Amino acid sequence: MGLDGLQRAPWEAEGAAKRQVVREIFAAIAPRYDLMNSLMSLARHRRWREEAVRRLRLRGGETVLDLCCGTGDFMAPLLRAVGPRGRVVGADFCPPMLQRARNKGFGHLAVGDACRLPFRDGSFQAATVGWGLRNVADLRAALTEVARVLAPGGRFVSVDTAPAKGALGRWVSGFAFRRVVPLVGALFGYGREYAYLPESTERFLSPEQLAEEFRIAGFEDVWIVRRMLGHVAMVGGTRR
Numbered sequence: 588m589g590l591d592g593l594q595r596a597p598w599e600a601e602g603a604a605k606r607q608v609v610r611e612i613f614a615a616i617a618p619r620y621d622l623m624n625s626l627m628s629l630a631r632h633r634r635w636r637e638e639a640v641r642r643l644r645l646r647g648g649e650t651v652l653d654l655c656c657g658t659g660d661f662m663a664p665l666l667r668a669v670g671p672r673g674r675v676v677g678a679d680f681c682p683p684m685l686q687r688a689r690n691k692g693f694g695h696l697a698v699g700d701a702c703r704l705p706f707r708d709g710s711f712q713a714a715t716v717g718w719g720l721r722n723v724a725d726l727r728a729a730l731t732e733v734a735r736v737l738a739p740g741g742r743f744v745s746v747d748t749a750p751a752k753g754a755l756g757r758w759v760s761g762f763a764f765r766r767v768v769p770l771v772g773a774l775f776g777y778g779r780e781y782a783y784l785p786e787s788t789e790r791f792l793s794p795e796q797l798a799e800e801f802r803i804a805g806f807e808d809v810w811i812v813r814r815m816l817g818h819v820a821m822v823g824g825t826r827r
C-alpha cells in the first residue's frame with residue numbers, strides 16, 4: 588500500500604491497516620532509527636531504559652522478553668541485568684528493524700506480532716516494551732499475550748511517549764514534539780514517518796488509562812513513573 592496510497596493519515600489507521608502502516612513506517616526509518624532516537628530524546632533514551640530495567644528487579648539467570656524490540660536497544664541493559672546465565676529474547680514484526688538488532692550482535696530474535704506471540708505460556712519471568720504499545724493494532728490482545736507468556740509473578744514494564752503534563756510540558760509538546768520532531772525527520776527524508784510519532788502519542792491512552800488496561804489484562808501492583816515533563820511514561824505491573 589505505502590504511506591502515499593493511504594486514504595487516511597497513518598496515525599488514523601486502525602486494525603489490519605494500522606498493522607501494515609506501522610510495519611512500513613519502521614521498515615522505512617530502520618537505517619536512521621537509532622540516530623533519530625538520540626536526537627529526539629537529547630540522548631536520554633538509554634537512561635530511561637536503564638531505569639525501567641532497574642525497576643524490574645531482575646535476578647541473574649532470568650529469562651526476559653523484549654517485545655517490539657526494534658533495533659535492540661532495550662536488550663543490552665536487560666542482558667547486563669540477567670547476566671551470563673540469563674536469556675533475553677527480542678520479538679518484533681519488522682524484519683529491517685530486527686536486522687539492525689542482529690547487526691549489533693543480539694542472537695535471540697524472533698519475528699512475531701505482539702498480538703499473537705510465538706511463545707509458550709509462562710515462558711518468561713519478565714518483559715519490557717519500549718515505545719511499542721502505542722503502535723500495536725490491538726492493545727488488549729497485546730497485553731493479554733504478554734500476561735500469557737509471563738509466568739505468575741512475572742514483571743512487565745512499558746516505556747513510551749505520553750501527552751505532556753502542565754503548562755510548560757504542553758508548551759514543549761506543542762513546539763518541540765509537534766514541530767521540531769517532524770522537521771528533523773523531514774531533514775532525513777522521513778517527514779511523514781516522524782509526523783506519526785507526535786500524532787500517535789496524542790491519540791494514545793494516558794498513562795492512567797494504560798495502567799487500567801494492564802489491570803484488565805491480569806496485572807497487579809500497577810505503577811506509573813513520568814520523565815521529561817511527563818513526555819515519557821513508564822507503566823509497570825506484576826502478573827497475577
Ligand SMILES: C[S@@+](CC[C@H](N)C(=O)[O-])C[C@H]1O[C@@H](n2cnc3c(N)ncnc32)[C@H](O)[C@@H]1O
Pocket residue numbers: 609610613654655656657658659660661678679680681684699700701702716717718719722723724
Ligand atoms: C518505536 S520502535 C521501538 C523499538 C525498541 N523497542 C526501542 O526501544 O527502541 C517500535 C517497534 O515496535 C514494532 N512493532 C509495532 N507494532 C508491532 C506489533 N504488533 N508486533 C510486533 N512488533 C511491533 C515496530 O516494528 C518497531 O520496531
